[in-house]
Amino acid sequence: MLIDWISWLCSVPQTELLLLLCPIFLFDTPRYLFGSLAMWIWDFVQEALFPVRGKESPSFDYCPSVCVVVAGLNEADGLDRGLTNIWGSYPRLEIVVVDDGSSDGMSQVAQNFAKSHSGVRVVTKRRGGKSGAMNTALPLTKAEVIVIVDADSGLARDAIWEIVQPLADPKVGAVSGSVLVRNSQRNLLTRIQSFEYLRSILLGRMLSSRLGVLGIISGAFGAFRRSALHRVGGWDVGPGEDEDIVLRLRKVGYAIEFAPYAECYTDVPENLKVLTKQRRRWEWAVVTFESRKHIDMANPRNANFQWSNLMLFIERWVFNMFLPLWFWVYLFFLLTTVDLVYFANLSVAYYLIFATAETLLWLIVLYYSNNRTRDARCFWILPILPFYQLMQRCVTSWALLEEMLTRRSFSDSFVPAHVRRTTWKW
Amino acid sequence: MELTIALLKDRHSSRILDDNCDHQLKVLVFREIDSYLEQLRINPAQFDCVLIEQDLLERDGIANLSLPELRFPGPPMVLLTPERSDANAVSHVESGFDDCLLTSTLNSPLLLRSISFATTRHERLCLRLRDSLRAEQDALLKPLADRRSAARGSDRRQTPRYLVTRPLLAIPVLPDGTPDRNGVCEAFSVDFAIGGIGLQISNRGTIPSRNWVMGVECNCNDGHGVRFHFANMLLKNAFYPQGGVRMGTQFQPPDADLFRSANLIPSLQASTGRMAPGLSAHALEQWAELGVLKRKVYHRINTCPECQGVAAVGSGCHDCGSPHMEYRELIHHFACAYVGEAAEFERDGMHACPKCLMDSLVAGADFEVIKSQYECTDCSYSGSEVEHVGTCLHCKVRFPIRMAIEEEVVGYDVDRLDILALLRATN
Numbered sequence: 001m002l003i004d005w006i007s008w009l010c011s012v013p014q015t016e017l018l019l020l021l022c023p024i025f026l027f028d029t030p031r032y033l034f035g036s037l038a039m040w041i042w043d044f045v046q047e048a049l050f051p052v053r054g055k056e057s058p059s060f061d062y063c064p065s066v067c068v069v070v071a072g073l074n075e076a077d078g079l080d081r082g083l084t085n086i087w088g089s090y091p092r093l094e095i096v097v098v099d100d101g102s103s104d105g106m107s108q109v110a111q112n113f114a115k116s117h118s119g120v121r122v123v124t125k126r127r128g129g130k131s132g133a134m135n136t137a138l139p140l141t142k143a144e145v146i147v148i149v150d151a152d153s154g155l156a157r158d159a160i161w162e163i164v165q166p167l168a169d170p171k172v173g174a175v176s177g178s179v180l181v182r183n184s185q186r187n188l189l190t191r192i193q194s195f196e197y198l199r200s201i202l203l204g205r206m207l208s209s210r211l212g213v214l215g216i217i218s219g220a221f222g223a224f225r226r227s228a229l230h231r232v233g234g235w236d237v238g239p240g241e242d243e244d245i246v247l248r249l250r251k252v253g254y255a256i257e258f259a260p261y262a263e264c265y266t267d268v269p270e271n272l273k274v275l276t277k278q279r280r281r282w283e284w285a286v287v288t289f290e291s292r293k294h295i296d297m298a299n300p301r302n303a304n305f306q307w308s309n310l311m312l313f314i315e316r317w318v319f320n321m322f323l324p325l326w327f328w329v330y331l332f333f334l335l336t337t338v339d340l341v342y343f344a345n346l347s348v349a350y351y352l353i354f355a356t357a358e359t360l361l362w363l364i365v366l367y368y369s370n371n372r373t374r375d376a377r378c379f380w381i382l383p384i385l386p387f388y389q390l391m392q393r394c395v396t397s398w399a400l401l402e403e404m405l406t407r408r409s410f411s412d413s414f415v416p417a418h419v420r421r422t423t424w425k426w
Numbered sequence: 427m428e429l430t431i432a433l434l435k436d437r438h439s440s441r442i443l444d445d446n447c448d449h450q451l452k453v454l455v456f457r458e459i460d461s462y463l464e465q466l467r468i469n470p471a472q473f474d475c476v477l478i479e480q481d482l483l484e485r486d487g488i489a490n491l492s493l494p495e496l497r498f499p500g501p502p503m504v505l506l507t508p509e510r511s512d513a514n515a516v517s518h519v520e521s522g523f524d525d526c527l528l529t530s531t532l533n534s535p536l537l538l539r540s541i542s543f544a545t546t547r548h549e550r551l552c553l554r555l556r557d558s559l560r561a562e563q564d565a566l567l568k569p570l571a572d573r574r575s576a577a578r579g580s581d582r583r584q585t586p587r588y589l590v591t592r593p594l595l596a597i598p599v600l601p602d603g604t605p606d607r608n609g610v611c612e613a614f615s616v617d618f619a620i621g622g623i624g625l626q627i628s629n630r631g632t633i634p635s636r637n638w639v640m641g642v643e644c645n646c647n648d649g650h651g652v653r654f655h656f657a658n659m660l661l662k663n664a665f666y667p668q669g670g671v672r673m674g675t676q677f678q679p680p681d682a683d684l685f686r687s688a689n690l691i692p693s694l695q696a697s698t699g700r701m702a703p704g705l706s707a708h709a710l711e712q713w714a715e716l717g718v719l720k721r722k723v724y725h726r727i728n729t730c731p732e733c734q735g736v737a738a739v740g741s742g743c744h745d746c747g748s749p750h751m752e753y754r755e756l757i758h759h760f761a762c763a764y765v766g767e768a769a770e771f772e773r774d775g776m777h778a779c780p781k782c783l784m785d786s787l788v789a790g791a792d793f794e795v796i797k798s799q800y801e802c803t804d805c806s807y808s809g810s811e812v813e814h815v816g817t818c819l820h821c822k823v824r825f826p827i828r829m830a831i832e833e834e835v836v837g838y839d840v841d842r843l844d845i846l847a848l849l850r851a852t853n
Contacts, residue, residue, distance in 0.1 A: 111811060114811050115811065121799075121811070122811065123796065123799065125758070125794070125796050126794055128758055128760060128763070128794065129763065131763035132758050132760070132763045132765060135758070135763050135764060135765040136756065136758065136765045136796060138765065139754070139756055139765060139766055139767055140754075140799055233762065233764050233780075233781035233782075234763065234764060234765065234781075235763055236762060236763055237760075237761070237762065237763045241763075418760060418791075419760040419761075419763075422760045422761040422791070422792055423760065423761045423762070423763075424761065
């Protein structure tokens with residue numbers, strides 16, 4: 001069989017093969033691969049030339065006052081553990097817990113914690129969405145930096161120290177933390193997501209940050225300059241509020257940085273249904289924000305126009321909108337023009353290329369990782385990743401179409417109905 | 427002193443007074459009503475009291491003794507009955523007997539006491555009958571003038587009197603509000619009125635105080651049986667018939683009543699800053715020991731750890747305990763998710779969002795008010811968690827409520843004499 005495939009590969013003319021393999025860019029792997037390789041080569045050379053340079057921050061010189069905002073709905077279960085993890089991890093720290101109308105006693109858990117720990121405040125409000133909950137904390141603090149943390153997430157040691165360091169530069173408006181998977185050992189799906197997070201968040205955001213086109217800060221862990229948030233009026237109504245706030249900060253001229261070693265551990269979906277719903281929400285944001293709400297950022301005649309923003313938009317449009325949909329056109333073209341044997345041989349070729357690319361990415365992840373033992377365990381799921389990407393391509397396409405055609409995000413239960421009724425539908 | 431008793435006895439009944447006869451009693455036995463009446467016509471005042479057996483009444487078919495020729499003039503009549511029934515006893519008294527005695531429990535002291543009750547009651551009835559006859563005559567002659575003069579009586583009770591004979595417990599009250607334990611005596615009521623009680627105390631020659639607490643034996647129909655109900659009385663007049671004291675008393679006005687609420691129920695005492703009844707603890711304990719008052723825990727309160735004064739408990743700053751907190755009113759605009767101070771949203775008397783500039787916002791539909799944060803004006807602490815703070819009303823010390831001393835606030839309760847209920851029950 002392998003011989004058959006090799007003989008097929010040899011029989012295909014080189015120009016035809018290149019033409020057929022071009023659509024490889026329809027997937028995420030090559031998107032990260034070449035940039036990550038370039039970044040690795042650069043860093044490798046730099047390290048070779050200047051061996052003193054380390055990967056971790058050599059020292060924590062910048063120590064602004066920080067307010068950690070923990071906003072959530074029905075997060076009573078992991079809240080105490082999360083607050084214990086945060087409290088005392090930074091010297092000038094205050095914590096504001098915003099209970100967004102929970103019915104599971106989240107507020108009571110937070111109150112109990114606040115009784116025994118100084119500098120912790122609890123606000124209970126009627127459910128108004130995550131954006132409103134996070135914004136509630138803003139008038140209550142005078143801290144220079146607002147750090148948002150998901151109630152069910154855990155921070156690594158010195159994570160807050162790490163994430164505030166880029167804010168020493170006054171041009172930086174916000175910093176993205178590195179979100180890693182806490183429940184990676186739960187099942188195959190969580191293991192795959194574990195590597196996916198390493199690849200797309202650790203490597204992807206590191207690369208985007210260096211290129212100046214970082215366009216998202218995860219809601220699970222991020223730091224914002226308070227004055228910058230005040231300038232843009234805080235978060236807008238979601239879903240996708242974490243991406244929206246970054247675009248609005250970029251619009252007013254702030255730079256967005258990534259702190260790769262400010263690590264936050266979060267639990268990822270453990271079944272396909274929840275995962276699909278989560279990913280659909282993520283993909284809706286691309287249509288809502290990059291194609292509708294903030295389309296003016298790509299207009300060169302706009303007063304706030306920046307080339308980096310245009311590059312960011314082009315990257316999003318191409319990789320997150322055009323190529324996922326073009327994939328189906330290409331698939332249709334193949335199925336109608338080539339026979340099944342040819343299609344099968346081409347699929348194997350694709351598979352091998354993707355598996356090799358994922359392996360290279362894995363090696364680069366290990367280079368940048370500060371816990372190589374943990375990340376090395378992802379090796380055995382690399383052969384499965386091309387199939388996972390194919391599945392994600394289906395989800396992405398579904399989400400794009402439903403958002404483009406029906407504005408599905410505005411009827412999602414992520415935002416309560418009374419807020420959905422009053423907000424704008426972009 | 428020897429009393430002459432007429433005993434109207436059935437021929438077949440057992441010996442009633444033979445075994446229980448006291449040497450103070452001279453008993454003349456009659457086996458027929460007619461013979462007794464014959465004897466009475468000869469000398470109406472020869473008997474101090476008449477004892478009639480119920481069997482004799484039933485035998486002779488005499489069901490009602492209210493005939494004037496049988497009752498007036500004549501001595502008081504006591505019925506000797508074998509039935510242990512309160513209802514029957516009451517019906518017998520209503521039918522004309524002055525008292526009713528159970529033959530099975532008959533003994534000398536009880537008989538003497540009953541004769542004493544019956545005599546007093548009978549005298550009062552005769553007096554009342556005479557007064558009413560006289561009043562009828564006077565009303566016919568000089569109605570208007572006499573009514574005016576009767577209304578001028580200063581100390582006399584103006585309300586109707588009811589001849590009810592009840593056992594009483596009479597306790598003199600000393601000037602400091604404590605009971606005179608040596609002066610406690612048994613008595614019986616002569617009459618009751620809305621304004622007071624007439625009573626007679628046997629075997630007492632002096633009156634130690636004008637201020638008395640009277641306990642009247644009442645059946646309350648509340649499951650607790652017969653017990654004393656108390657009232658604070660003021661002595662209005664007294665005279666001394668043979669072998670005792672006859673007293674006319676008046677209920678104390680509410681503001682002078684020894685057992686008024688202010689004296690029994692704890693309230694804040696400004697001088698000490700503590701919760702206590704108005705009457706001294708010593709006096710209250712003595713009354714409680716006598717069984718007049720009952721101790722009762724009214725509250726459990728938090729008191730000052732310094733002086734045990736009553737603490738006013740309220741919310742205070744979580745940081746410094748100060749009650750000077752200003753609550754911050756935040757507004758959450760739903761459409762743009764902006765949250766800011768309420769003042770930021772005010773524009774020309776309406777609400778407008780400072781972020782998205784949408785105006786004419788409607789509370790509830792467009793925005794919500796969040797009122798969970800306060801700012802301490804003393805220490806600038808801001809938060810939602812308030813501390814329960816106690817402030818001593820006496821020494822003004824402020825302390826976290828967890829440091830307070832919990833104390834029982836004790837008051838006293840009394841079974842008050844309800845004169846109307848008593849009269850209702852009697853009738």
